[in-house]
Amino acid sequence: MALNIERDEHTGTDTTGHEWDGLKELNTPLPKWWLYTWLACILWALVYFVFFPSFPYGKGYIHGLLGASSRNDVMADVKGFAAERNAVMSKVAAASFDDIRKNPELLAAAQTAGRITFANNCQPCHGAGGAGNPGFPALAAGSWLWGGKLEDIQQTITHGIRSGDDAARDSQMPKFGTDGLLKPEEIQQVADYVSTAFFGLALKDAAPASIAAGKDIFAANCASCHGDNGEGNRDVGAPRLASKIHLYGGTRDLIVRQVTSPHMGVMPNWNGRLDTATIKSVAIYVHDLGGGE
C-alpha cells in the first residue's frame, strides 16, 4: 500500500503516512545529539565489555582483557601492608628495648601492636588499661609481684607463671590450713596481725594478745617469703603485704582464706601463641601503663 505522506498543517511537520481511524502519525525523528550520545554509549559498552569484567555465567564471569578486580587490588594492598609490618616487626624482634625506645618508627609500631595484643589477649584477665581484677594483678599500679623492668615483664609474658612452661615463674605458698601446718587458731592470729600491721585494717575484736601471737607466727612462717615488714619478695612472686594494693582483696576473711589454702594464680605462657616481636611490643605497652620501672 502506498504511504500517503503529507504535511501537518498545525506543526508544519511531515506525517509518516500511517493513519488509524483518521489519526495521523507525525514523523518526528530523535534529535541528532540524542542519537549520537546513544550510539556512543553502545560503543563504550562494547569496549568496556572487551576490557573489563562483564557478564556473569555459572559460578564465574567474563574477566575482560585487563583482568581488573578491586578484590585483587585490596589483596595487593594488604600484602603490601603486611610486608611493611613484617619488616618493622622483625626489626623490633632483633632490637634491644633501648634501641626500640630510641627509634620512633619501631617504637610506634611496637606501641600499636602492643595495644592491640593487650586488648585481644590480656584484657579479659587484667582489665582495661591493666587496672586489674581480684586474683589478676593490676599491671598499671607499679606494685609488681615478679618485677616491673621491661626484661622482667617480657620474661613473665613469654613463660607465664605456674603455667607448666619449663622456664615459667614458679613458687608455692604452703597450704598452712589444709596441710595442718598451722592450727585454725594460729591462722586467726596471723590474720589479725597481717590485717592490722600491714593491711591497715582497724579490727573491732582483735585482742592485742592475738596480734602479738600473730606477729611471732608471721616471723616464723611467712617472713621468709613476704619479708619481715611485709615488703614482699620478687624472687618468689610473694606480694607486698604492706600496701593498699592487694592481689585478692584487702579483707581479713581473704587473708584467712589465702593462708588456709592459697589460690596460687596461673598466668598462661604466651611463647606458643605470640611471636617474639609481639611479646616485646606488649611488654612495652604494659611497662608504659604507668607502673614500669
Ligand code: HEC
Ligand atoms: C587467664 C588469665 C590471664 C591472662 C589471659 C593473662 N594473664 Fe597475666 N597474669 C595472670 C595472673 C593470675 C597473674 C598473677 C599470677 C600470680 O599470682 O603470680 C598474672 C601476672 C602477670 C604479670 C606479672 C605481674 C607482676 O606483678 O609481676 C604480667 C606482667 C602479666 N600478667 C602480663 C600479661 C599480659 C601482657 C597478658 C596478655 C598477653 C596476660 N598477662 C594475660 C592471669 C592472666
Ligand code: HEC
Ligand atoms: C613460699 C613463700 C610463701 C610463704 C612461706 C607464704 N606466702 Fe603468702 N604468698 C606467697 C605467694 C607466691 C603469694 C601469691 C600467690 C597466689 O596465691 O597467687 C602469696 C599471697 C599471699 C597473700 C595474698 C596477698 C594479696 O595481695 O592479696 C596473703 C595475705 C599471704 N600470702 C599471707 C601469707 C601469710 C600470712 C603467710 C604465713 C602464714 C604466708 N603468706 C606465707 C608466698 C608465700
